[in-house]
Amino acid sequence: MSTESPFFHTKVECPICKTVNEFETIKVGSYLENGRDTDFCPKEIKWKYQRYQSYNPLVYFTAVCTNCFYTREFNAKFKEWKTDNNFRSYRLKPVKEKHLDLLAQSDSVIRAFGETINVNAYPNESAILKIHLAIFDELLADRVLNLDLGRFYLRIAWLFRNLGEEENPNQQYLQGMFSELDNSFVSVQSGAVxxxxxxxxxxxxxxxHFESADHPTEIQSVICSHKDNFANRIQDLEKIFEETETKLGEFKRLFAEYKSAIVGGEFAGSDYGFGDFHSIGEFLLNHKAKNDAIVTSEKEALVKAIHYYKEAFAGDREITPGNQTIQASYLIAELSRRVGDYDGAKEYFNNTIKKGQEFIYEHRTDKSRTALARKILELAIEQGKENMHSLKASSK
Structure with missing residues (x-):
């Protein structure tokens, strides 16, 4: 089996407990996205390494300390937190104190989530837990970043959506590994042939060469004396080739039986829950009373995302004018439509269209600058029409 990996490792010291963690980072080109939904959720992800086909890349969106479970979005700012004066001067101290206090509680949700993470067994459920942990820690700051919270909840919604569509990820992982083994064995067989x-x-x-009539007469006798020796060795090697072919055939049958037992046998139909719980939703619901930031479904995550996007949109320090404002307005509209708030969606679709048209006209000579705005404007018009149909239908 190939030992190649789609990851490289990055060491980062935890700002809270000073533990040096080694986090997996996805290599560029390790997977491809095929299309995006109207809320920008990737529709299809194709990994270069088949064994990871069941893994949503969002598994690696956050970094969780293995000791204290402090969690941040795994980006350049976190990797270089020691040189981030704003973080070290204004955010670190209050977050550290509150995080450690919560961690020390006997019924600590942070500890419960952190200790339940199991990327190998439950990759995408673990991604949901990891992003929750990032949300918990962001909410501990004196001044929370609403835009980040909106982004985090939106990604949890995407994960819930994909959970409803995917197969048992453990089974998919095994199938991916066997696919790699199949390919490797085919290479062995091809090499033997x-x-x-x-x-x-x-x-x-x-x-x-032996039978050529072009050899000088004086060496013919020497050639003949060696020919019989070669013939014996050739027969020996031909037997080895025949035995190898037979053994490879036997190995192929043995491997097929093993693969059938693991992937197509009793394990294939086994129920897929989440540890001692029937689902990740049940686990989250079990802890929701202790922390209102917990969401247990795609819709709950979308509602939270809308709230924090609106908070960021209403402020004047997180969202920059132009493309980012237009995108935030569109997301509020589209997410509102998805949760059934058609009146709210109508307001923000109209705002998106107005702001988008103004921005595109203002920068009409710079197509590269307005490319994203044009795309969002098209989406806003299309989804705005869809929203109006739903609004009319709901009023009947």
Whole structure:
């Protein structure tokens, strides 16, 4: 099986407990996205490494300290937090104190979530837990970043959506591994066939050499004296090639039986829950009373995302004018439509269209600058029409 990996590792010291953690970072080009939904959720993800096909890349969106479970979005700012004077001077101290206090509680939600993370067994459920932990820690800051909270909840919504569509990820992981093993064994078989073909060609050339009439008379007797010795060795090697072919056939049947037992046997139909719980939703619901930031479904996550996007949109320090403002307005509209708030969606779709048209006109000579705004404007018009149909239908 290939030992290649879609990851490289990055060491980062935890700002809270000073533990040096080694986090996996996805290599560029390790997966491809095929299309995006109207809320920008990737529709299809194709990994270069098949064993990870069941993994949503959002598994690696956050970094969780293995000791204290402090969690941040795994980006350049977190990797270089020691040189981030704003974080070190204004955010770190209050977050550290509150985080450690919560961690020390006997019924600590932070500890419960952190200790339940199991990326190998439950990759996408673990991603939901990890992003929750990032939300918990962001909410401990004196001045929370509403835009980040909106982004985090939106990604949790995407994960819930994909959970409803995917197969058992453990089964998918096994299938991916067996696919790699299949490909490797095919290479072995092909190599054996090629080696035999090369050998047959060599033997043919060797006998042609022995039987050539072009050799000088004085060396004919020497050639004949060696020919029989070669013939014996050739027979020995031909037997080895035949035995190899037979053994590879036996190995192929053995491997097929093993694969069937693991992927197609009793394990294939086993129920897929979440540890001692029937689902990740049940686990989250079990802890929701202790922390209102917990969401248990896609819709709950979208409602939270809308709230924090609105908070960021209403402020004047998180969202920059132009493309980011237009995108935030559109997301509020589209997410509102998805949760059934058609009146709210109408307001923000109209705002998106107005702001988008103004921005595009103002920068009409700079197509590269307005490319994103044009795309969002098209989406806003299309989804705005869809929203109006839903609004009319709901009023009947």
């Amino acid at each position: 090629q080696e035999k073909e090369i050998w047959v060609k060599f033997v043919k050339n060797l006998y042609a």
